[in-house]
Amino acid sequence: MLQINTSLKLLSSHLTDDDLASLLQKWTHKITLNRFDYLCKTGQIENRIYYINKGTFRTYSLDKGIEKDEIFGFPNDFYCSFVSFLTQEPTKNNIQALSKAEVIGINRTDFYQVILSNRKLERVWRQYTEQLFIQRVERSLLLRSTSIQKVKLLLENKAEIFQLIPNKYIASYLDMSPATLSRMLKQL
Amino acid sequence: MDIQAIKTYFRTKNPDLTDADLGLLFSKITIHKKIKRFDYLLKEGEIETNMYFILKGAFRSYIVQNGQEYCDVLRCSNEIYCDYVSFINQTPSRYYLQALSATELLGITRADYNQVVLDNWNIERMWRKETERLYIYRVARDNILRLSAKDRIKNLLQIRPALFKEVSHKYIASYLRMTPETFSRELKLLK
Numbered sequence: 001m002l003q004i005n006t007s008l009k010l011l012s013s014h015l016t017d018d019d020l021a022s023l024l025q026k027w028t029h030k031i032t033l034n035r036f037d038y039l040c041k042t043g044q045i046e047n048r049i050y051y052i053n054k055g056t057f058r059t060y061s062l063d064k065g066i067e068k069d070e071i072f073g074f075p076n077d078f079y080c081s082f083v084s085f086l087t088q089e090p091t092k093n094n095i096q097a098l099s100k101a102e103v104i105g106i107n108r109t110d111f112y113q114v115i116l117s118n119r120k121l122e123r124v125w126r127q128y129t130e131q132l133f134i135q136r137v138e139r140s141l142l143l144r145s146t147s148i149q150k151v152k153l154l155l156e157n158k159a160e161i162f163q164l165i166p167n168k169y170i171a172s173y174l175d176m177s178p179a180t181l182s183r184m185l186k187q188l
Numbered sequence: 189m190d191i192q193a194i195k196t197y198f199r200t201k202n203p204d205l206t207d208a209d210l211g212l213l214f215s216k217i218t219i220h221k222k223i224k225r226f227d228y229l230l231k232e233g234e235i236e237t238n239m240y241f242i243l244k245g246a247f248r249s250y251i252v253q254n255g256q257e258y259c260d261v262l263r264c265s266n267e268i269y270c271d272y273v274s275f276i277n278q279t280p281s282r283y284y285l286q287a288l289s290a291t292e293l294l295g296i297t298r299a300d301y302n303q304v305v306l307d308n309w310n311i312e313r314m315w316r317k318e319t320e321r322l323y324i325y326r327v328a329r330d331n332i333l334r335l336s337a338k339d340r341i342k343n344l345l346q347i348r349p350a351l352f353k354e355v356s357h358k359y360i361a362s363y364l365r366m367t368p369e370t371f372s373r374e375l376k377l378l379k
Contacts, residue, residue: 137272
């Protein structure tokens with residue numbers, strides 16, 4: 001719980017231990033996963049937000065039978081199929097562990113009950129949602145760049161991804177073939 | 189100007205908004221602009237300092253990449269509009285926000301907006317829900333672009349029929365990433 005406490009406080013310097021107490025006690029669902037296990041599959045309705053204690057994940061969807069990686073999850077990230085969590089409609093995503101992993105989850109009902117009764121927490125959630133939106137816009141802009149620009153930008157913004165995630169998933173994330181990715185990496 | 193339409197719009201976001209809440213919000217809506225067709229509300233490199241509510245007309249947000257225009261957003265009357273990324277982060281906009289007809293907008297400055305959100309929980313909640321919706325729409329739009337031309341049009345007709353009346357079809361075609369020819373062919377087949 002210390003780990004998630006620290007991560008929540010990083011989201012806002014205004015949060016006190018009192019603010020977090022009610023939220024943390026609801027973060028009760030601990031799940032351990034093996035490599036390639038699924039946390040969530042297409043068609044399910046997302047009912048929890050997870051916090052990644054250990055391990056890495058990928059979120060992908062199928063586009064005409066081809067897996068398209070959209071988001072990666074790392075230790076200390078809050079992670080789930082957010083659209084489905086918000087809309088309560090079946091998700092189009094699959095969330096798969098890429099290593100042995102451990103997450104803890106909070107139920108949606110508990111989550112909203114807590115944040116709706118604490119204004120500071122609701123504000124943090126609002127700011128978090130703003131960032132989800134911004135990341136989404138940034139990603140669609142990134143995908144319209146040239147291959148070399150895409151790889152360069154990713155190296156600049158999140159170089160550690162190349163240590164943590166196999167190249168074939170990064171290639172899919174950048175919407176290019178693995179061969180193009182390794183050619184671009186050599187050029188750079 | 190249609191204050192009632194704006195009130196209704198805000199109340200659909202958060203039904204708990206009282207007249208007093210809305211009164212506070214409206215007291216900060218101090219900007220009133222008219223923008224002519226093809227003039228710009230914001231240009232690439234500028235920082236978004238206001239949030240607008242469109243009273244009349246339509247806008248598109250497009251980005252220029254490798255000499256090509258990509259339209260990412262279409263907005264028409266009774267919708268909130270600005271470059272959200274630039275508004276939230278105060279980073280230079282990558283977009284051009286252009287009027288597609290004679291338009292009229294009301295607006296609030298970012299400073300006033302942030303203050304009113306801090307002062308009033310119901311307004312902050314409305315913005316929280318609006319942010320969730322923005323995110324959901326953005327993801328939905330990325331997903332729509334994976335569909336066939338016909339299904340892209342069908343989907344947009346379903347969720348935003350007003351666009352087809354207010355925006356000239358060549359911009360909708362560009363928004364849906366297809367040629368105007370494909371757009372009008374597929375639209376005819378649907379009707």
